[in-house]
Amino acid sequence: MTRHLLSGNQAVGEAVRLARAQVVAAYPITPQTTIVEHLAEAVGKGDLLADFITVESEHSAMAASVGASIAGARAFTATSSQGLALMHEMLHWASGQRTPVVMANVNRALAPPWNIWVDHSDSMAQRDTGWIQVYAETNQEVLDTILQVYRLAEDKRVMVPAMVMLDAFSLSHTYMPVDVPESDVIDRYLPPYSPPQKVLPETTQLFGSFSPPELCYMELRHDLEVAMHQARILLPQVEEEYTQLTGHPSFGAVDEYRTDDAEVVLMAMGSLAATARDAVDALRREGKKVGLARMRLFRPFPADAVRSLGERFHRIAVLDRAVSYGSGGPLAGEVRAALLGIADPPVLAAYIAGLGGREVTQEQIRSIFERLLSGNGLPSEEWVGLKVEG
Amino acid sequence: MVKLTLPEAELMDGGHVACQGCGAALAMRLFLKGTGPDTALVIPACCWAVIAGPMPTTCLRVPTVFSAFEATAAVASGLKAGLRRTGAPKTIVAGFAGDGGTADIGIQALSGAAERNEDMIYVCYDNEAYMNTGVQRSGATPPGTWTTTTPRGLEKSTPKKDMPGIMVAHKVPYVATLNPSFPEDFVAKVKKAASLPGLRYLHVLADCPTGWKHDPALMVEVGRLATMSHFFPLYEVENGRYRMTWEPGQPAPVAKYLKGQGRYSQLTDADIVKVQSDVDARWAALKKLTTPA
Numbered sequence: 001m002t003r004h005l006l007s008g009n010q011a012v013g014e015a016v017r018l019a020r021a022q023v024v025a026a027y028p029i030t031p032q033t034t035i036v037e038h039l040a041e042a043v044g045k046g047d048l049l050a051d052f053i054t055v056e057s058e059h060s061a062m063a064a065s066v067g068a069s070i071a072g073a074r075a076f077t078a079t080s081s082q083g084l085a086l087m088h089e090m091l092h093w094a095s096g097q098r099t100p101v102v103m104a105n106v107n108r109a110l111a112p113p114w115n116i117w118v119d120h121s122d123s124m125a126q127r128d129t130g131w132i133q134v135y136a137e138t139n140q141e142v143l144d145t146i147l148q149v150y151r152l153a154e155d156k157r158v159m160v161p162a163m164v165m166l167d168a169f170s171l172s173h174t175y176m177p178v179d180v181p182e183s184d185v186i187d188r189y190l191p192p193y194s195p196p197q198k199v200l201p202e203t204t205q206l207f208g209s210f211s212p213p214e215l216c217y218m219e220l221r222h223d224l225e226v227a228m229h230q231a232r233i234l235l236p237q238v239e240e241e242y243t244q245l246t247g248h249p250s251f252g253a254v255d256e257y258r259t260d261d262a263e264v265v266l267m268a269m270g271s272l273a274a275t276a277r278d279a280v281d282a283l284r285r286e287g288k289k290v291g292l293a294r295m296r297l298f299r300p301f302p303a304d305a306v307r308s309l310g311e312r313f314h315r316i317a318v319l320d321r322a323v324s325y326g327s328g329g330p331l332a333g334e335v336r337a338a339l340l341g342i343a344d345p346p347v348l349a350a351y352i353a354g355l356g357g358r359e360v361t362q363e364q365i366r367s368i369f370e371r372l373l374s375g376n377g378l379p380s381e382e383w384v385g386l387k388v389e390g
Numbered sequence: 391m392v393k394l395t396l397p398e399a400e401l402m403d404g405g406h407v408a409c410q411g412c413g414a415a416l417a418m419r420l421f422l423k424g425t426g427p428d429t430a431l432v433i434p435a436c437c438w439a440v441i442a443g444p445m446p447t448t449c450l451r452v453p454t455v456f457s458a459f460e461a462t463a464a465v466a467s468g469l470k471a472g473l474r475r476t477g478a479p480k481t482i483v484a485g486f487a488g489d490g491g492t493a494d495i496g497i498q499a500l501s502g503a504a505e506r507n508e509d510m511i512y513v514c515y516d517n518e519a520y521m522n523t524g525v526q527r528s529g530a531t532p533p534g535t536w537t538t539t540t541p542r543g544l545e546k547s548t549p550k551k552d553m554p555g556i557m558v559a560h561k562v563p564y565v566a567t568l569n570p571s572f573p574e575d576f577v578a579k580v581k582k583a584a585s586l587p588g589l590r591y592l593h594v595l596a597d598c599p600t601g602w603k604h605d606p607a608l609m610v611e612v613g614r615l616a617t618m619s620h621f622f623p624l625y626e627v628e629n630g631r632y633r634m635t636w637e638p639g640q641p642a643p644v645a646k647y648l649k650g651q652g653r654y655s656q657l658t659d660a661d662i663v664k665v666q667s668d669v670d671a672r673w674a675a676l677k678k679l680t681t682p683a
Contacts, residue, residue: 025467053468056505060461063464067466073476090461200453202427202428204448204453206456
């Protein structure tokens with residue numbers, strides 16, 4: 001293992017090199033582009049033995065990745081924002097054809113107006129496409145997670161695609177020390193992809209032909225749902241094996257920080273959790289019992305882990321970096337739904353912050369914690385840092 | 391009697407669900423005779439997404455990957471790359487898409503694949519409208535044709551999109567026009583395409599009696615007239631060099647081709663004269679390209 005100073009995008013590139021992806025199809029988009037550049041260089045130098053397909057759009061990037069995966073090859077692509085939105089249709093093909101494609105999505109706001117900075121609207125809009133979604137907090141976690149989700153996605157009980165989210169600029173272009181495992185270690189962790197089904201010449205195989213109501217459409221959709229639940233069950237095991245081989249920490253579906261004796265907790269995702277961590281430490285120094293629950297896995301949704309939070313804490317704040325217009329923050333909505341029916345449910349305070357890269361300060365997070373501790377004026381939807389009263 | 395020289399082996403079985411007299415069904419049967427069994431198909435939304443039969447049945451004896459309407463050439467690019475990486479580099483990857491999926495919604499992915507000169511055969515079976523959705527005009531619909539979106543009063547006035555010309559402009563190694571009513575010419579072109587590397591584009595005129603509105607029994611006949619009248623000439627372009635592959639001695643009047651189809655019933659005599667002059671001009675231009683200087 002060697003320690004390097006890597007941007008989040010470089011960490012993605014290193015992970016894909018270690019995963020020995022066989023087909024990379026990608027299209028440039030800010031702030032994802034340096035992932036594609038990194039991989040092109042790796043293929044050019046012979047560090048990655050892959051076909052590199054310089055497609056003409058993200059729609060085709062995903063289409064080509066699905067095609068490669070159906071051929072039995074390990075496929076990778078990366079995108080962001082508008083590119084992910086353009087892929088939407090093909091995301092359903094990837095999951096529906098049960099191809100364990102892995103994709104890095106650099107979380108960036110959607111236009112209009114044009115904005116290249118971080119929020120989670122792009123990936124949240126894809127939550128119903130049958131993809132595993134994991135959100136990273138650090139560049140180390142970016143690298144580790146890409147490798148872990150290859151294992152998870154390619155597990156024969158799962159066979160669904162996975163996307164790993166890293167925040168625009170705060171991870172993608174920020175340099176952090178990253179421990180890069182040796183390739184022989186990763187080769188033990190992630191053996192060559194061996195799918196239960198792939199295109200075999202001179203057979204009558206069908207991949208995705210039509211199925212009317214009385215045939216198997218609904219059953220295949222049910223299989224996909226079952227596979228997603230399997231992915232949730234298998235994630236801790238996949239992480240644990242990775243930790244044993246590399247010594248890198250495991251986080252689970254929900255990464256809890258200083259929650260043991262906490263009175264209240266804040267839920268957040270991505271790099272915002274790092275800011276929240278600092279706020280927790282600062283408040284703890286003042287003797288305030290606050291904790292952080294970072295949502296790492298969003299699909300499949302870890303409802304059990306969320307219920308466990310609900311059973312242990314009486315007041316929970318949820319910080320969303322996306323909006324489901326007309327319904328508030330998507331994370332808040334899902335947390336609310338997961339908490340229904342538990343005895344003595346907690347009070348939930350829901351906040352929307354940091355859209356389009358708007359800075360979220362430690363002070364703002366402190367204030368959320370302090371209101372949570374006081375129990376007064378807890379909002380069902382409040383926008384943080386809004387310049388005009390909404 | 392002349393004995394046809396087509397390969398006898400069949401890679402498409404009976405029991406498909408195409409309409410009677412479907413040119414696209416015959417095109418697939420002939421295409422697979424030309425490529426042979428080591429072929430993998432990519433089929434987008436189009437009639438052929440249905441013709442093969444519902445899951446888990448199929449009339450095709452080759453593996454078939456279905457995908458989204460506009461994605462054929464991109465899926466095929468990935469499939470070929472994947473097969474190259476997993477020990478099946480010789481398998482012929484073939485996209486098989488309709489005219490809407492090629493000339494309209496799929497042209498971006500096709501143009502990208504052509505510019506990259508991806509190793510695939512791309513077949514456009516052109517029935518000159520969106521037939522699977524019930525006969526709506528596409529970019530490949532000839533002017534004056536009746537479709538449900540070009541009814542009387544809303545006729546299409548613009549020319550048919552020249553897909554073979556567009557593909558030639560991409561400098562791909564092989565472009566050809568094919569007509570299942572000329573099976574030997576058809577299979578010879580598929581075989582030639584199969585022997586070449588890079589992106590090979592085959593543009594097939596595929597009669598659709600349902601949308602073209604004629605007796606399904608006359609499919610082969612109508613197809614023959616399309617080429618006999620110079621309406622759909624048979625040529626190939628190998629590395630930029632044009633060659634006519636079959637020419638009628640004395641061309642049939644275009645009116646004979648048009649009047650056999652209900653979809654042209656709204657054309658007036660003056661319209662038909664115009665179509666004839668357009669066909670003559672296209673033929674003259676093609677003759678120039680196919681005649682060595």
